Amino acid sequence: MKRRHFLQLTGATLAAVSLVQTARAAQPPATDAKAFRAMRKYANLSFGRIAYVDRGTGDAALFLHGAPLNSFQWRGAIDLLSPYRRCIAPDFMGLGYSEVPEHQALDARAQLEMLVALLDSLGIRAVDIVASDSGGAVAQLFVAHYPKRVRTLLLTNCDVEPNSPPPGIKPILDMARAGTLADMTAEWLTDRAKARATFGAAVFVNPAQLTDEIIDYYVQPLVSSPLRRSQYERYHLALTPNPLAGIESRLAHSTVPVRIVWGGSDTLFPQTDAAYLDRIFPRSQGVHVIPEAKLFFQEEYPSVIAAEARRVWGMR
Structure with missing residues (x-):
């Protein structure tokens, strides 16, 4: 390991220990689904009617969710960070409450161009990006193709060029190809115990936090019509071929400050992916691993996200 990376993975992490331990100790109640629904806005773009939340003032922060979630994933972090940033949290096309035409492309590059159009419509030139899962792949494309529009980047468990899409989602892709993924997901609306025992157990430390209200908010738009x-399913099929192929050389020349926060018990994106990101970004501020956390820990530990975001924003 290079000396620079060793120092980042030890000294920088130790410096943040007390801050993160305090953040993990007491997670405040987050905005509930009813209140979050009331915040939802829509932007009429050439891509379709894009759902998003816009909360707070000042410099903008862009929150990019994972699949099969939507912007609701970031509600707790937005609660904590909206006093410091204008928090913009869109729903990706094909997920959440965004409504797009039948033949709209749903691949990562199309999602990127939608985000740029959304920011332009809101008069936002540059953003701090906070991203998860497949949203992290879009975030890396954002840095590669629009580097002057990204101030900082906070990456949590997500795709990287050598692991995109991860082999662990092959059963999901197989169901999408067979046209059965939506049917399986719809079952979570009538058998919420199954949702918690399968999906919930795979991606959360505490599957019980996936309440009926949360399940409904995530699942209902995905299966609300034949088109949706x-x-x-097309969103998942668009994860192949690898949307990050060939991106490493661009990221290796990035000047964007990057912080990496990783769930150490995630079965899709191992800690070696975090180390890879730390190695290729020249201005990486190191990796913080949460040993027990899984893929969607951001929802369970919003105070950790808020603390790490403020850290990379220079607000320690």
């Missing part, structure tokens, strides 16, 4: 079911 098809787009939900």
